Amino acid sequence: MQNKKGYALNVRWSQKHQTRPNTGESSLRQKKAKSRTTASSNSVVEGFHQMNGWLDPASQLDFLMPAEIFSIDNLSQGILGVESSPRINNNNILGSPGGNLTVWTLPEDSGSTFEIEQPMGVIGQSFGDSASHPIFQSLNPTQEEQSLVQARHPCLDPHRRMSNTPTTLSEYFFREVITLYCSWDSELNVMRNIIEKMWQSSGVLYHTIQSMAAACLSKDFPHLLRVAREERSQALQLVRDRPQEMEKQVMLLSSMLLGHTSSWLSPHNLATENFRASQSILDEIATENSDSSEMSFFRDTMDYWAMLLVYLTDKNELGGYHREERIGPPNVTKPVEPHPYSGISQDMVRALTDTGILIFQYRKHMSTMKFMTESDLDVFRTALREGRRLERTFLAHQVPSAVHTKNPGDPKTPLRHLELMDEAYRCTGLLQLYRVFPDLLNERYSPWDKDHILRPLPAHQVPTKKERQQWLTHFALYILGILEDIPFESRTRSAQPFVMVAISGELRQNSHDLQGSEVSITDPGLLSIDILSIEVARARKFVSSRLSAYTHILPLRKSQIILELINQVWSAVDNGQDDAYWLDIAYEKNLGTMMG
Structure with a gap:
């Protein structure tokens, strides 16, 4: 038998209305009667003292669903009893019997479908230095028994929150972490x-x-x-x-x-x-x-x-x-079900995965090449063909129709936000291909026109390197414009860092706009600032501010790593590294992390 014990509070969505079994009251009275004749009665009262307020309506039901989705205003409060029990091994939890549960439910006329159940077994380790921790079993004491506890402990505050790390963490997970x-x-x-x-x-x-x-x-x-x-x-x-x-x-x-x-x-x-x-x-x-x-x-x-x-x-x-x-x-009669991570972008996620595999393998091979051979040319040709195939996939993609898409039912993330993310994914994939395989952009190049991004015209001319870079910068600004149409409160913010990192290297200003105090006032040509550079400066501020805010919403070290990677990319391009690519910098600076 292990010394440490634990417990857990189970709150789950239910479609039934159950009434509290009468056996709980008789069981409670038997235990109370027995406890009054033993020396352990004080520990029972201490259990009431610790657990009182656990079922406070402001603390335990609303964490399951966001407040804007569901709330409970009326819930009868109870005081929980305490009973010692050996800790059940984690590996045997699934085999625990479920017939001894005491069920707490709301009245029949409350209209709620929530219920609270005591766990089938003991899960997890207790925190602290105590050698043991009792298993808590929910009971429904009578008014007489509540009065007895109050009489023995006149200072007992029935609304005081229990301070217990596992319960607090479980509550926080359901209420905040999932969202x-x-x-x-x-x-x-x-x-x-x-x-x-x-x-x-x-x-x-x-x-x-x-x-x-x-x-x-x-x-x-x-x-x-x-x-x-x-x-x-x-x-x-x-x-x-x-x-x-x-x-x-x-x-x-x-x-x-x-x-x-x-x-x-x-x-x-x-x-x-x-x-x-x-x-x-x-x-x-x-x-x-x-x-x-x-x-x-x-x-x-x-x-x-x-x-x-x-x-x-x-x-x-x-x-x-x-x-x-x-x-x-595809079965058009079956509605598209949004995924909690990728939304309605399953097809674009797969295309982006294929794009990532292609780019990583291609860049890896080319980084080891010192003198080109025929086999290196074969690698290039094969990669370019695959790039063309993926380009056609992105261009031909159609955002799932709202008519055939199930609404996620989240007021902070309406279906429109998921559609915008799908478009951002599509354009981000194209941008990666055009950066790594310039020939693909050359084949469709014409001066920037947002109306022809997805319907490219035949090549107007072979662009210069500067013209190609300006086109990519316009494209990156276009993608950021999609993200700007999504308010920060949208939960899609958890998926946006990947897009921001992937386009960060194309937010480039003209080199003469970065010369600072070295510019001579006698040369008016160098004092001019083009509109594109101003837009880039504004876009960078948007990325920095949104990611900085995200580090406060999800205060993890990885959020700082993402922002640091973007700053390193900007530093590289500002210092004249024309061919700087975010993937290479992430590898060189050891700034790779999960960006979703």
Whole structure:
């Protein structure tokens, strides 16, 4: 038996109205009667003292859904009792019986579909130096029993919040972290639904969400950094052990979350080993069930994750990653379901992934080339052909029709925001191709005209290097204009850093505009400032201000790394490095991190 014990509060979305079993009251009276005849009665009262106010309506129900989506104004308060119990091993949680639950529900006429249940088992480790921690079991004391507790402890404040780190972190995760982590959030969010359903009966999910919440709070509360690392370590160990009784979908989601958020604690850790493990688990699940909405969520999650990785690491690091290829025309009768990370941009995410693989492999090969050979020319020709194919994919893409797209139901992220992000992804992919493969831009070049970005005319002329750069700068400003149309309050802000980094190198000012005090006032030509440079300066301020604000919304070291990378890119181009590319600088300066 282990010395440490723990507990968890389970609050989940429910479609039923249950009444509180009568057995709870009789059980409580038996326990109270017994406690009055033993020397341990004081510990029971202390339990009431600690737990009182736990079901305060302002503290425990509204964290499940954002306040603008759901709120509860009336909830009867209760006082919870305390009973010691041995800690249940994490690996056996899924086998815990569910027949001894005491259910708290709202009255039949309340119209709410929330319920609070006590966990089936004990999940996680308690925090602090105490050698043991009681398991809490929800009870519904009578008025007489409440009076008894008040009489013994006249200073007891029934509204005082319980101070307990695991409960606070769990609450913070559901209330804040999910909304920061996802591009939209509502009761339709598959990720939220899986976690709400399973986190109390799964040690690995419990430790995962504790780690994520602690990491988000660690800047303001530095002592939580150690908590975040310890919880992450326990979750990773459970994923590695893969106990037989653990549901594969729960294990897969935990592995994905741990991989995505590895950079929250170690900004440069891309956790490719988590990616490979997740792909392996997904392949196992796919052989059993390949058509559910949850499977679509997992597949699209892997695609989005791959997109963020392939620009910063070799594709070989992704192991057996492969996509579920679609056969035949898309089913237009089935509405498009937005993904919590990629929104409605699944097709563009895949195209961006292919673009990243192409660019990384091509740049890697060319960086090792000192003298060109015939085989090097073959590599170039093959890459250029693939670039043309991807260019056609981006140009031919059509944003999913709003009529055939399910509304995410998030007032802060309407469907229009997801459509704008899809357009930003498409243009960002084209910009990468035109930067790395100038021949593609030469083949379609005509002076900048935003109306012909996606409908290029035959080449008007072969552009000079300066003309090509100005065209790319206009294109980058156009993409930033798309992001400017999305208010900062939109939850798509979690997906925007990738776009900002990918276009940062094209926000270039004319060199004579950067000469500062060295410019002679006798040369009026050098004193002139062109409109494009002014627009670039304004665009840079927009990027800096939005990312700086983002570092306060998601106060993680990786957010600072992203901003530092962009500043390094600007410093390089301002210092005359005409061929500076953000991917190369991220590698040279060791500034690669997860940008989504």
